[in-house]
Amino acid sequence: MPNPVDFKLYLITDRTQVAAGHTLCSAVEAALQGGVQAVQLREKDLPAAELLPLARQLRDLTRRHGARLLINDRVDLALAVHADGVHLGGRSLPTDLVRRLVGPELLVGVSTHSCAEISRAAEQGADFVTFGPVFATPSKAAFGPPQGLEALAEACRGSALPVFALGGITAERAAEVMRSGAAGIALITAILANPDPRSASSTFAA
Amino acid sequence: MPNPVDFKLYLITDRTQVAAGHTLCSAVEAALQGGVQAVQLREKDLPAAELLPLARQLRDLTRRHGARLLINDRVDLALAVHADGVHLGGRSLPTDLVRRLVGPELLVGVSTHSCAEISRAAEQGADFVTFGPVFATPSKAAFGPPQGLEALAEACRGSALPVFALGGITAERAAEVMRSGAAGIALITAILANPDPRSASSTFAA
Numbered sequence: 001m002p003n004p005v006d007f008k009l010y011l012i013t014d015r016t017q018v019a020a021g022h023t024l025c026s027a028v029e030a031a032l033q034g035g036v037q038a039v040q041l042r043e044k045d046l047p048a049a050e051l052l053p054l055a056r057q058l059r060d061l062t063r064r065h066g067a068r069l070l071i072n073d074r075v076d077l078a079l080a081v082h083a084d085g086v087h088l089g090g091r092s093l094p095t096d097l098v099r100r101l102v103g104p105e106l107l108v109g110v111s112t113h114s115c116a117e118i119s120r121a122a123e124q125g126a127d128f129v130t131f132g133p134v135f136a137t138p139s140k141a142a143f144g145p146p147q148g149l150e151a152l153a154e155a156c157r158g159s160a161l162p163v164f165a166l167g168g169i170t171a172e173r174a175a176e177v178m179r180s181g182a183a184g185i186a187l188i189t190a191i192l193a194n195p196d197p198r199s200a201s202s203t204f205a206a
Numbered sequence: 207m208p209n210p211v212d213f214k215l216y217l218i219t220d221r222t223q224v225a226a227g228h229t230l231c232s233a234v235e236a237a238l239q240g241g242v243q244a245v246q247l248r249e250k251d252l253p254a255a256e257l258l259p260l261a262r263q264l265r266d267l268t269r270r271h272g273a274r275l276l277i278n279d280r281v282d283l284a285l286a287v288h289a290d291g292v293h294l295g296g297r298s299l300p301t302d303l304v305r306r307l308v309g310p311e312l313l314v315g316v317s318t319h320s321c322a323e324i325s326r327a328a329e330q331g332a333d334f335v336t337f338g339p340v341f342a343t344p345s346k347a348a349f350g351p352p353q354g355l356e357a358l359a360e361a362c363r364g365s366a367l368p369v370f371a372l373g374g375i376t377a378e379r380a381a382e383v384m385r386s387g388a389a390g391i392a393l394i395t396a397i398l399a400n401p402d403p404r405s406a407s408s409t410f411a412a
Contacts, residue, residue: 047297048279073254075282080303091253097286
C-alpha cells in the first residue's frame with residue numbers, strides 16, 4: 001500500500017535556525033511531542049556521509065512518534081534509511097524519474113511556486129506539494145516574493161494533490177491558511193527557531 | 207553477472223579543467239576514441255538536476271564506445287541513468303550501505319589514501335579502489351600530499367582489490383606506475399586539460 005498523506009503539520013529542518021539550548025534532533029523531538037506529524041530532513045550543505053547519521057536519528061524519532069520521515073533531494077539516502085518518502089526541489093531529479101526509482105510505496109513531495117508547477121508535479125506522480133512562500137519569511141531570499149492567501153487559495157482549488165502552505169506562517173495565521181484550502185502547513189522557523197519547539201508545535205496542532 | 211573491472215584507463219571528469227575548444231562531453235568523447243575505457247562523472251558542485259543531462263550524455267557516449275560509466279557519490283543518479291557503477295569518496299554514503307542499495311550487479315569504486323582504507327573498502331564490498339595521490343597534482347590541495355611509487359607498490363601488494371593509481375600521472379610515468387602493481391590508471395588533468403584528449407588518451411593506452 002502506498003503511504004497516505006496522513007499529516008497536516010510538516011516540519012522542514014534547518015539546523016542553522018535551531019534555537020540556543022537545542023540540537024537539531026532535540027528540537028525535532030520536541031516538535032514531534034508537540035504534534036508535528038511529518039519531518040523533512042533538508043540540510044542542503046551537508047554531504048551524504050554527514051546526512052546519514054542525522055537521517056538515522058530522525059528515522060528513530062519519527063518512528064517512535066508515529067510520524068513520517070522524508071528526505072530532501074537524495075533518493076539514495078531515503079532508501080538507505082527506510083524513510084517514508086523524498087521531497088524534491090527545483091534542483092532535484094525530475095519527479096517522474098524519482099517515482100520510477102522509488103516505486104509506488106514511498107511518498108514523493110514536490111516544492112512548487114505556481115499552479116503550473118503543481119499540475120506538472122501531479123502529472124509526474126507526486127503525492128503532495130508544498131506551495132509558497134505564502135507570506136514573507138526570514139529565509140525569503142531563497143523562496144522568492146510572498147504569494148499571499150489569494151494565490152494559495154487558487155492553487156488549492158486547482159490542485160489534484162494535497163497542498164501544504166509554506167513560508168512565514170505563524171500560529172495566528174494558521175487558521176486562515178487552512179480555510180484557504182490547504183491540506184496542511186509546512187514550517188521551519190516558527191518551530192525550530194522557537195526556544196520551545198514543543199509548545200510552538202502544539203499551538204499549530206491545535 | 208556482476209560487472210567486471212575490465213578497464214585500465216579510468217577518466218574522472220572535472221569540467222573546470224577542460225581545454226579551450228572542448229565541452230566536457232566533446233573532451234570525454236575524444237578520450238573514449240583515444241582508448242579510455244571507463245568514465246566517472248564527478249562534478250561535485252552541480253545539483254542533481256544539472257548532473258542528470260550530463261550523466262545521460264556520458265551514458266550514450268560510453269555505451270557507444272563499449273566503455274563503463276560510473277557516477278560519483280549519487281547512487282540515485284547512477285540507478286536513474288543505468289550507469290555501470292558508482293564511485294564513493296570520503297564524504298559519500300558508506301560502501302557497505304551502497305552495496306546493499308545497488309546489489310551485486312553495479313560496480314562500486316572507492317577513493318582511498320592508505321592500505322587501511324583499501325582493506326576497509328574490500329571488506330565492505332567494493333569492486334576496486336583508486337589510490338593516491340601518487341604524484342603531486344595541480345589539484346593536490348584536494349587530495350593531500352603525494353604518496354609516491356613506493357607507497358603505491360605497497361598498497362597494491364596488500365590489496366585484495368584492483369588498485370587504480372591516481373594523481374599527477376603523466377604518460378612518461380605510466381609504465382613505472384603499472385610496474386608498481388597498479389591494475390590501471392585514473393586520470394583527470396592529463397587528459398581533460400590537454401587540447402587533444404584523444405591523442406593524450408592513446409598515449410596512455412599504448
